[in-house]
Amino acid sequence: MTIAHHIPEDILIAYSSGSLSEAWSLVVATHLALCPDCRATVSVIDDVGGTLLEMIEQTETDEQAFDRLMRAIDDLPMDDVQPASAKRSVPAILPEPLISYLGSDLHALKWRRLGKGVFHIPITTGDTGVKARMLKVPAGRPVPMHGHKGNELTIVLVGAFHTHQGMFERGDVEVADGSIEHMPVAAPGEDCICLAVTDAPLRFRSIAARVVQKFIGI
Amino acid sequence: MSQPRSYLRLVSAGETAKARVRGYGSIMVSNEAKRQTETRELAACLLAVGQHQDRTAFHRLFIHFAPRIKAYGARLGSTQTQAEELAQDTMVKIWRKAHLFDPAKSAPSTWVFRIARNQRIDSFRREHHPEFDPNDPCFIPDSETPADMLLEQAEAEDNLARVIKTLPEEQKNLLHMAFFQDMSHSDIAQQESLPLGTVKSRLRLALAKLRKQLDGPSGPLAEESAE
Numbered sequence: 001m002t003i004a005h006h007i008p009e010d011i012l013i014a015y016s017s018g019s020l021s022e023a024w025s026l027v028v029a030t031h032l033a034l035c036p037d038c039r040a041t042v043s044v045i046d047d048v049g050g051t052l053l054e055m056i057e058q059t060e061t062d063e064q065a066f067d068r069l070m071r072a073i074d075d076l077p078m079d080d081v082q083p084a085s086a087k088r089s090v091p092a093i094l095p096e097p098l099i100s101y102l103g104s105d106l107h108a109l110k111w112r113r114l115g116k117g118v119f120h121i122p123i124t125t126g127d128t129g130v131k132a133r134m135l136k137v138p139a140g141r142p143v144p145m146h147g148h149k150g151n152e153l154t155i156v157l158v159g160a161f162h163t164h165q166g167m168f169e170r171g172d173v174e175v176a177d178g179s180i181e182h183m184p185v186a187a188p189g190e191d192c193i194c195l196a197v198t199d200a201p202l203r204f205r206s207i208a209a210r211v212v213q214k215f216i217g218i
Numbered sequence: 219m220s221q222p223r224s225y226l227r228l229v230s231a232g233e234t235a236k237a238r239v240r241g242y243g244s245i246m247v248s249n250e251a252k253r254q255t256e257t258r259e260l261a262a263c264l265l266a267v268g269q270h271q272d273r274t275a276f277h278r279l280f281i282h283f284a285p286r287i288k289a290y291g292a293r294l295g296s297t298q299t300q301a302e303e304l305a306q307d308t309m310v311k312i313w314r315k316a317h318l319f320d321p322a323k324s325a326p327s328t329w330v331f332r333i334a335r336n337q338r339i340d341s342f343r344r345e346h347h348p349e350f351d352p353n354d355p356c357f358i359p360d361s362e363t364p365a366d367m368l369l370e371q372a373e374a375e376d377n378l379a380r381v382i383k384t385l386p387e388e389q390k391n392l393l394h395m396a397f398f399q400d401m402s403h404s405d406i407a408q409q410e411s412l413p414l415g416t417v418k419s420r421l422r423l424a425l426a427k428l429r430k431q432l433d434g435p436s437g438p439l440a441e442e443s444a445e
Contacts, residue, residue, distance in 0.1 A: 050326075051375055056289045073313050125345070126346060
């Protein structure tokens with residue numbers, strides 16, 4: 001698998017520095033699990049963070065701080081070490097950290113009808129104002145046409161879709177901002193499953209889709 | 219005083235290798251060498267804490283990192299108390315996670331930066347920083363495993379510090395805003411009265427320069443994502 005559509009570097013910088021909010025970061029981290037190239041970039045940016053931390057003008061800490069710290073550590077439960085991650089049953093389809101947010105892998109997800117054969121699952125994050133959701137679009141069908149007031153990041157996890165920018169397959173990320181009116185179409189053969197994050201309500205073109213939107217609040 | 223034995227071995231092996239590689243005379247071994255020795259020493263301390271909860275090594279880590287983490291918290295706009303708490307909470311995490319530190323994968327400062335960053339997102343913003351898990355069955359591993367490069371890492375870090383200092387002021391500022399002020403790129407654009415595209419491209423330029431130092435000019439992603 002080769003990833004063709006990567007995350008722009010300015011978004012990687014925002015992720016690594018910690019200024020990117022949680023829902024966007026979920027797309028980035030899910031992409032990183034599948035993309036060694038972007039991981040290498042993030043590792044360089046993390047090094048920049050480490051170096052800036054080394055170079056920072058230091059603040060005095062008080063004399064008792066270390067004693068207080070060691071008392072806090074002595075109060076930790078005996079076996080309180082960070083556990084290695086738990087083994088998962090195979091076949092695994094959705095990568096971490098996405099799967100932890102959803103609570104289960106693909107087979108056990110409870111999809112909700114969105115209309116026109118499209119299903120979705122809203123994802124709760126600590127992020128207010130930015131919405132994350134899983135989307136399932138039937139093979140060969142268009143995602144209801146929409147433009148954007150804000151930004152959108154979409155990562156493909158199963159199947160594929162294409163836009164005027166080309167084909168998006170597992171791990172590929174589509175970046176859209178307010179300037180793009182795009183119409184992704186799911187590739188034939190298998191339903192396309194993505195994680196989509198947006199900071200503005202989608203403006204569906206068709207009245208039917210808009211009515212649905214009003215009721216389900218996306 | 220229970221300085222771990224591996225620490226001494228690591229430092230002296232590193233010094234010998236460095237002298238061999240660089241052909242440095244003792245006069246030239248200055249700040250740079252001191253920094254590299256320090257990096258190896260901090261790595262050894264993290265290993266000692268991870269392997270046998272070595273409190274002396276942990277004290278050394280505290281002396282080095284706690285004032286920096288506190289300053290990091292203060293830069294991010296927290297109160298003195300919050301900044302102090304951030305340093306304490308981060309140090310507790312370092313204690314708990316030290317066994318996961320791998321000197322072949324990251325420099326001590328990078329590793330500590332990640333923990334401090336995640337802790338401040340947790341404490342100051344009540345959010346999480348989602349991260350991939352290398353043990354996840356879906357995880358696509360790197361095509362080449364990096365060699366044990368503690369020495370290279372110490373040098374690379376030193377280079378990085380030097381290159382950051384030589385970046386144009388405008389790029390350096392943006393990096394500081396991104397890392398230390400929790401500002402989104404559009405917040406930065408607004409505050410600096412710059413078009414968003416300019417903020418993004420300056421950050422990318424800064425990154426390209428920094429990466430060139432680490433990768434060499436023909437790094438795997440050198441030409442990619444120009445836009």
